[in-house]
Amino acid sequence: MAAADKNFVGLLNGLARRTYFAEEDITNEFLKQELFPDLPQEEFDALLKKCDALMKNIVVADMDFNQLEAFLTSQRKKRQGAITEGQSAAIVKFWKSQKSKIHDILVDKSRWNNKLKDLSWRIDFKSQARHVSQLNTPVAIVEMKFQNPRNEENVDTMHFEMDEKQLTNVLQSIGDIEKLVEAYGK
Helix, strand or coil, X not given: XXXXXXXXXXXXXXXXXXXXXXXXXXXXXXXXXXXXXXXXXXXXXXXXXXXXXXXXXXXHHXXXXXXXXXXXXXXXXXXCCCCCHHHHHHHHHHHHHHHHHHHHHHHHHHCCCCEEEXXXXXXXXXXXXXXXXXXXXXXXXXXXXXXXXXXXXXXXXEEXXXXXXXXXXHHHHHHHHHHHHXXXXX
């Protein structure tokens, strides 16, 4: 891979780090100085705009590698603003190394609710109750830990009990959900 194409990969990585990984210290000036110091400012701005547009199209579509090849082929055939073979190879190299990372970040950013971090449970027998008939009946003690996607250090814990009837209802609901997922998955 030629030096210009390696710098093109570097430009894509820099834009991704700034756009998706929130590294705000990566500025246009920094990218120009580090990767294309000899390129006139106007040409660098055009290259930056082209890279940004290409990357956004690829990321928004979450392209697999067949889609990426078709997209890059169409971009190489353009009359104006076409990409070179080397730039096309650089984009493929970039996407192979960053696809899953960018995908995971976008999924995390799109999540607005807390996520279940941990679930634990045990079965106990009641040793205290309002009515004697409730003594020594089995109960499920459940502990759920939820993590805030915006602040991973913020973990909320919820404890609750379920008697046999409540547990049966929950298991039935989970079974219904499982059947729906299987039906839509086919």
